[in-house]
Amino acid sequence: MKLSDFSIKNYQFTLVIFFLLTAIGISAYQNIPRTEDPYFDISAFRINVIYPGADPREMEQQVAKPIEDALRSLDDLKEMLSTSRNSGGVVFVRFDAEVDVDKKFDEVNRELNSIRDQLPAGIQKLEIERINPGFTNIIQYSLVSETASYADLANYAEDLSEAFERISSVRESESWAYPEQQVRVSLNFKKLAELGIQAADVARIVQGESLNIPGGPVEEGARRLNVQTSGQYRSVEEIRNTVIAGTGTGGDLGGRLVRVGDVADVQWDYENQEVMARFNGQRAVFVTANQKDERNIFVTQKALQETADEFEKTLPPNIKMERGFEQYKNVEKRIDRLTFDFALAVTLVLITLLPLGLRASGIVMVSVPLSLLTGLACLYYAGFSLNQLSIAGLVVALGLLVDDSIVVIENISRYLRMGYNRVDAARLATKQISLAVLGCTATLLFAFLPLLMLPDNAGKFIRSLPVAVVFTVIASLFVALTIIPFLASRVLKKDENEHGNIVLQKLMGLIDKIYTPLLHRALQTPKTVVAASLVLFVASLGLAPLMGMSLFPKANTPQFVIEVGLPPGSSLTATDTVVKQVENKLAKFEEITAVMATVGEGNPQIYYNVFQQDKQSNVGELFVQLKEYNDDTPKLLDNIRNELKTIAGANLIVREFENGPPIDAPIGIRLVGPEIETLRELSAQVERIMLANPGTQNVDNPQRTGRSDLRLKVNFEKAGLLGVNSAELDQAVRLAIAGAFAGEIRQSNGDAYTISVRGPAGVRSNLSALDDFHVISRTGQAVPLTQLTTLELDDNLNSIYRFDRERAVLLTAYTRTGYNTEKISNEIAKQIDEMGLPTGYRYKMAGEVKSRQESFAGFGTAILITVFGILAILVLEFGSFKSTLIVLFVIPLGVTGGMVMLFLTGNSLSFTAMIGFIALIGIEIKNSILLVDFTNQLREEGKGLDESIEEAGRIRFLPILLTSATAVGGLLPLALQGGGLYSPMAWVIIGGLISSTFIGRLVTPVLYKLLPPDLQRT
Template sequence: MKITNFAVKNYQFTLIIFLLVAVVGVLTLFTMPRSEDPTTHPPQYIITVIYPGTSPKDMEEQVVKPIENKIYGLENIEKILTTVEDGVAVIQPKFKYGVDVDNKYQEISTEINALKNSELPKDIYLIKTEKVSSSDVKILQVALVSDNASGKLLRDKADILKTRLEKITNLKDVKYFGMPEQEIRIDMQLDKLAQLKIPLNVVIGSLQSEAADIPGGSINLDSKIFNVKTSGKFKTVDDVANTVIYNANGKIIYLKDVADVSYKDAIADHITRLNGHRCVLVTAGMKDNVNIASVQKEFLPVLDEFSKSLPENIRLVKNFDQANMVSERLGHLGFDFGLAIVLVIITLLPLGFRASLIVMISIPLSLALGLIAMNLLGYSLNQLSIVGLVVALGLLVDDSIVVVENIERWLREGHSRMDAILKGTQQIGIAVVGCTATLVIAFLPLAFLPDMAGEFIRSLPMAVMTSVLASMIVALTLVPFLGSRMLKTHTHGEGNFFLKHLQRFLTWSYARVMPLAL
């Protein structure tokens, strides 16, 4: 084959190219993005609307329906899932797979901005549109555990840790939860309101009329809860307590005269425990196309330093670290790689140590070339691509073994080394290409699976196909080149000690079994 002739006769060029492949392959292994799962970008979005003090019915009529109507007018819309609560609406449009995710995001943002200037209420507190991505999954979860620290202290410490983690550029969406937030609570004294003949709606109206810039909350009155929408500038509890709710004939009534105003923990909507102990959980996600091992090296020192600053009654526990799971899977790949090397040595003993060494060299170079191709195609190291590489380990040695064995056969038949290299490789070159093509075709259906399932699993068949194609290139170029430098001619046609005894054993076995079979 021409490619084999070129590789053998221009050995300096071949050597430099494969040394370069080895170096770039090692660099790629350490620098290419790593994550537990493949990065996917489904055509789904989350539109969050915060409109404090609005009931679910009003939110649906004034906010949700106008937004949904606009989104339904966009092309390729599949469905919209909407959740509405007091003062909050979450709208999740999903488009048909295959649309341009970024362009569709711009279309949604344009429609939302147009609505804000026309149909939507002017005093909406927040409208936020976000893309859905597989990187939204948290890669880190730590717990601040304490059975006796106050809720405020745990919240304060969690907030400090959150601030420090947010300074790490490759982390995103750092949050903490598990302790109820503090809120200003207004407990109305009904007897005083009745005595002063002040209607409850006057109190609510007074709070609404103050110039606040904080989201509203609610007023608890026995078994009823009244939504309050504020747009003023309350800064402290005293500001709220000193709100004038009634002023007639020179008589000023403050909120504190008819209600107890205090800072209290909000009603807990969930409780967090770690091994039965009270805790606050701090979580963080990772940005797209980032090496999780590098990110771990950035946040571990932050966690260690923060842990040392905690009081004795609070301890930091690293509950989940996705980087460890990714490293463990890569460790399994390394073990399988070592096992493949050992099996090659044992299997090729009949052909001699030199032939075994050539195949041993071809394995890491095939993997390196496969990794380079995967990185150039935009794939990351994740649990599926690692599985693909493990599967490929059992396939990528085949081409090199077949080529080396045929060259050795030509050498045992008395041909010169150069003739054995060129003619032996040429003799089975088409068969090697055909075998590789068959393997690639077998994995093509997985690579072309449609929709979300296809995007998620695609890194597995791509890892197999790139590695197998790389092994074919190595078998037809590097293996003949190494054979021309390392293999030697044989003085007898029976081969070495192992091959002679293996052939005798096989001959004896067939002689015993064949009469029974016939």
């Protein structure tokens, strides 16, 4: 081939290219971003709403439904979920995975803005949040003190957060778990009644006075001046002195104006404490930080540590800083482990090359760093990071990238043994094998290229793995056809022994003694051999139901979370009591180094597919850090689960982090229908089915229990007679209890704080304070609330959940150790089918089953592209459908070995296992191409059919064996130590290579005899 001839002839230029590729690769390795997991956009958004005092039905009808109606017409909408709770709710929208996320964000924002005026005026917060794995925090530090005030802790936490944000690679830093400072205007109900002033009027006037409306510019001579209005408060005293004259009947009392301070207590205070946190049992606030995209986590961590070290020196003695979580340790350990795997793989590959001789082996090993560095450079310039998936791709590529070089160097060595000089041997041998090498590499690329097009978030998650393989294999092809022939023409021995070294002689002896007689016998009964191979293939498919299917495995990180859920309506104090019990249980385990407990909401996001739980008084979460993750960790987690079973009155879920896209829980059943009561009854029946299954644990039914609320029942007849509007009455009560946002106060340093107008401080805990509450009738009369209403206990909904604009209930469960999620889900679905659902009601599978259906949806297309792409290459290379068919017949042989190996190693048919099968197609076909191509060459030289088949089988067995052995050697460390994410893929390829190498070396020749190709190439 001209390329190899050019590289041999112009060796100086070849050397320059060699050093250039090396330099670029080293530079890329030094600069490529390092992260724990690959970065990818999720085309989903959360719309968070806070509407104080609203119950779930009001949230659904007045907020959730209007938002859903506004967003339903957007293109590429995949699903829409909403949850309406007391005083707030969430609407979640997800679009097709490949949309432009920034554009969709703008579209969602536009639609929301179009309906803001139609939503209730009492909404305090309506914001859109992007679901972005890149916002995952890489650190979580704690400021711990039992004696410092929350004000001090908050100030120090905010200062540390600001210091972190000054680091160029930090995107955002936040402080958590303390009540925000605010100015509270606590109304005096008696004074308001005496003066005939409405509580709502106080809030309206205070808010109006807090507005800062620019007056615009004026010109005075040569100067241009901006007119400042009197708006915006700068001190508490200004709020106290705000005049509320002209409201009600008491605008002027004996010549004295009525001010806010006359009817309310105005002072600095804290928001009601809705969240609290502890670090190892001590009161704490948290500080987190995440990094910008395409940054090196080790560089960022170093800057964070230096900043934290300096800041720690400024802390008073009663505040300690604890560094509970640092993600770089996970990344460091993962890279160290894969580096060890890589080194071990290189060693195993080197051992398999011994039959070629030391010089030939050395030449082949040159292709390893050169191809990997070139592939790494391509990975870097394509915008990918060095993460667990791309590193795994490089390890997979390690076993494949030497294949081309082995085939080329082995053929050159054979030509030397035939008596050719080094230059002619390099030229002629490379020319003879180059077309087959190109075909082999093209088929391998077609096995991995379709993986780049897998849809949905699972496809995005694994994309860096096939990209790493494709870039590295392309680089290895270039090296094999340029650098390897050049080095062989200069380094290999001129007087090569015609029988090779001692290792080669031994191997060839074994081939002549075992393989050649077996092949000769197989050629006598070709139909029997083919039939037997088909029987093995069909039998291996029967293992699929025994293994079951799964999506992604556990992440095996030394962190996990414990989710705490009490019955809806439980107080923060009750939730805190349970969380403390969990903390006490965890203190018994010496493997635990830190427990970060949050009460009232979830822990800040510290894993890319686990998002923070919303604020609710009945939820809590404990983020637990272990010393390390090892083989005993699953048993430790089971022991913790058993310990937590003794805590009554709460749903406690020990949740391990998992790879792949986010899911609610491994097992999920979504019931859909119009009536809430019917859904509640059906959910109870389905819950019993789930609880009865021995493989489930932590079954959750959000409609299991209702909540009791105090309801102010209005006497509408009396209210009408007295001239009191019922809507105004509801709004007044809501303001008195829940409070109302009344603008901001901005201090001289620029910090802004909320102004809250509400009833007396104790109104939430002592409703008798409402006895003094009056409403003003249309005639100006102050009417006591007790004359118009009575208090009643009322059963209410915990929440209203909607799926694609219909009411629904989502029941979830987790899988016990030793059980298969898919099998359990199928059993539950079968029992629901037998139970039957009323007309208008249906169920949908959620959890892992739904994610797997979405993730696996692209495999059919990927397999078709792989098979037909390889078919096109083979037809182009051989010009014969017979030759193509013979080569393709090796595919079921590889599948046989892959299925058997998965079964023997106890793995299921997971997402990564399926990737292994697709990759296997291209890898195993390479070997058959070499055999069929050489058999055709021998027949073209005039040799007989059987003679050509047997000679090709004997001569090509060694390079085929070596390429398979190097691939197995490269993948073996990944299979043994790669954990649940890589191991299934590696075992599939290893098993498939073993079966296709040994069984295929008999089946391919006998099939060639049954279907001898036409040698006339088109």
